[in-house]
Amino acid sequence: MMKTKLPLIALLAMSLPLVANAHRAWVLPAATVLSGENAWVTFDAAVSNDIFYTDHAPMRLNGMKAIGPDGKEVEMQNQHTGKYRSSFDLELSKEGTYKVFSASSGLRARWETEDGKRGFWPGRGETPAPGEFEKAVPKNAKKLQVSQSSRRMETFVTAGQPSKTVFELQNEGLEMQPITHPNDLFSGEKAQFRFMIDGKPAVGVEVTVIPDGSRYRNSPNEIKVVSDKKGVVSVEWPSAGRYWLEAEYQDDKAAKPATTRQGSYSATLEVLPQ
């Protein structure tokens, strides 16, 4: 279900970047830094307008995964999907950093049909099989645009000493490689993250960081930064709290039949007070 929903958002993002911002997908841990043996963390996951307010739709959990400090999958326990949010628990039975994530990538196409309507592929709710692109997309369609698109959403929690195993790159799509550990963020300090596209530094990634609590203020107080030649961004945390980070990347270095390559990445981060 999640896989089916995200491509649509990706398509919208291609045509109307502002519209894509209206609904944000996030997974929010109740705590990110834990002590003691066998700590438990509970998570909420939803798609919403305002960050971390469950006001639109639950995130479907079947596209999500959790991996532990040893790189092995960890069971997402006590899963529940309600009207506005999904929730689940992780038992942190090993010391180190855990990652909860969902990721998808593939070809997307849009064109104008002979009768002037908008055609797109894959269709809503479809996860295309390999080789289906050739059959489904008319090569000589008007205004045909094919993109190689990836989407990734992550959050991190740590029991005891932070570890780095879960940062191992897949070398596919837009990924974040932390320089500052994402569970070691403190207000007033600077954090650095490197963005990679298909395993290489992604230059010019547009990163937006939004602090929690937008309901209680008039402006979103976004922090906007762009990655440098090495794919690195620096963010200085103005205050403690939860943040939602979103990164967007696009270039024309796509493999055929795609003409554009685009990646989107988001993460939920917690910044602690000094």
Added chain:
Amino acid sequence: MIKKMTAMTLLGFACIGAAQAGDLALSVELPRIDVAEYHRPYVAMWVQNKDSGDVTNLVVWYQLDKSGEKGEQWLKDMRQWWRRSGRSLDMPVDGITGATQQPGVHIVDTKNLKNLAAGSYKLYVEAAREVGGRELLQIPFEWPAKSSQLLEVQGKTELGKIALQLTP
């Protein structure tokens, strides 16, 4: 009240023989807090070298739980200590960890600082209380001390007076 505390502090130092050469003596006050639900605070005290960042732990008071490790669940609430040292330790630690303490002035054992190398340091005292607040105090000092010094800092909420007596 403050005068009385100082007198008590000095008395305490005298008792543990703070006047010995090349010595540090520390007293930490936990204030009496008048609340319906009072839990003794978790307290961590450590010394950090300004240049290397190396941490030497003096004392960590937390809820020692014989049956399980439930008390360890809240160690992270001493956030700076957890970051600087706690998360890399395997609790409990001999010579560092102990049970939570009652309100009052406590003379803290500084034996872990016996072989402190010369340099610039900061003493940190961090307290976190269940259903209460958190407070972090610090006293910068040079070691070895050039002259006899009494360095004090006054807490506002979870900690009272912290006094560090340096003897050259």
